[in-house]
Amino acid sequence: MFAFFVRRLGQAILALFCTSILIFLAVYAIGDPAEVLIDPQATDAQVAHLRAVLGLDRPLWQQYLLFLERAMHGSLGLSYFYKVDALDLILQRMPATIELALTASLLALLIGIPLGFIAGVRHDTMLGRSIMGFSIAGFSLPAFWVGLCLIKFFAADLHWLPSIGRGETRELFGIQWSILTLDGWAHIILPAITLSLAKLALIIRLTRAGVREAMLMDYIKFARAKGLPPRRILGVYVMKNILIPIITVFGLELARLLTGAMIVESVFAWPGMGKLLIDSMGVLDRPILVAFLLITVATFIIINFIVDMLYSVIDPRIRLGGGRND
């Protein structure tokens, strides 16, 4: 277990290192770095000074080491617009995105797995087919338009829920959270539903496929023959065997929600990282773009790492068998 942990950790660090080189090359090679890192309104003297400070007159490998050193100290340049460190700014917005993504994922899991079970066990009935139809609709609905519809019905027409912002927050571990207050929940529920729809459709599909496949297995037939109650067969025997694909997809989808929620965040003016990214694109705030990309990569690597660890806990075959097969 420990060797497995160390090997995966090594791979994660290597991947992060490789992407830092890629992002460095992309940003520093495509445009003039001075243009990227220095405020366009700076005077010539300021630009010359900053060029020297940033070491832009040195060879490329030395520049990369400098970039790495600055990144290690948590500085990726000042945002042009907000005049604060880009990385700090994104980290400050991160809790809003994390709570939104987690709420949406939990909604998708808690509704999707039971519906997927029903669709899998009763795949030939009207109910099973309706659930699958709902799942295809969930894939097809454009998220931003669902957001608009929800705003129209629940905010503009019924005045039940607020349409924008995060609402009242409360502090926990030095971070402000909306999900700790009732007003926060009123604000988070519409964006969370919007964000969860496509994921819900995916979880339903995945669960249904897994259940249908597992139901044909010998161990299920044997459990039936033993006279075990259906609830135990489904809840324990089938559940255990569909957990691995669900966890894999769930991990990847959580990472995608954390870094890809910008459209829903924009519709609901939810002050998360994605909204910050969209706003920054409007004013060409490139340091924020760089910082966002690095955070995206780090998020994916960390979540992949956690999923790999979970695998080996759930399924001993993986940690004994070594690498995954294609």
Added chain:
Amino acid sequence: MTDSCPAPAPRQEESRFRRIAREYFESPLATIALVVFCIILLAALFAPWISPQNPYDPLEINFMDARLAPGSHASESDMTYWLGTDAQGRDMVSSILYGIRISLAVGVLSSFIAMLVGAALGLVSSYLGGFFDALLMRIVEIQISLPSALVALVFIALFGRGVDRLIIALVLVQWAYFARTVRASALSERNKEYVEAAACLAMPTWRVIFQYIFPNCLAPLLVIVTIQMSHAITLEASLSFLGLGLPVTEPSLGLLISNGFRHLMNGRYWISMYPGLALFVLVMAINLVADRLRDIFNPRLQR
């Protein structure tokens, strides 16, 4: 090539096509979806002839008719605005028809280019194997795991807006799916006897790949291109909604919805609701077709 047996080959092709068609139309839902898609496609193709007005010709629109509710009558002609008008007095039916035209064009074109690029890379990768194959598949894995909206946004942020760059961005987020699918089916074809036979005839490698292996990868490719088309249309609409997609001169459905967003809180729901509904019906129809095709071509479900 040979004249000895020309007849059986085309007949066999036809029967295979017929079998697929028959299986497809066994599902009523899929049949409806295909009909709906064809109607939308025709409406988009003939939009300039069937729409009540040209919404982008200033001579045809009447600013006095701005923000009229669905079913209102035009003030200076005998036209009825069945879905209302927007803030500039444009008929929503016409705007939607023109919008579908642009959304479909961008979606179809980008998926098609992505298919060509991805399929070529996947085929070559499966044939070469080794380092190139490993490298390409690692890139595909990374590309697929990243959120497509993020990749497209970053691309547009780096290279600027425009129709050409939007299409490149859409190709960029789609090609990996084609590469992965084609590589997988080409790998399973590679070891079959007909490929060996072609290789024994000392045919050039490119001919073996494109003339013999490629036609056998077409079925999964058809499924992926259908799914990707719906993804591309949705993604383009999302980007245009954010103001980062198509320019204002090419108003796709996403831009229409975005224009209506401002009027939503005033109760003028029709400016953004109906274009969104059109987008939903279009994407849903394509997804239903894709779903049916996937079931037909799925070897696990075949008897």
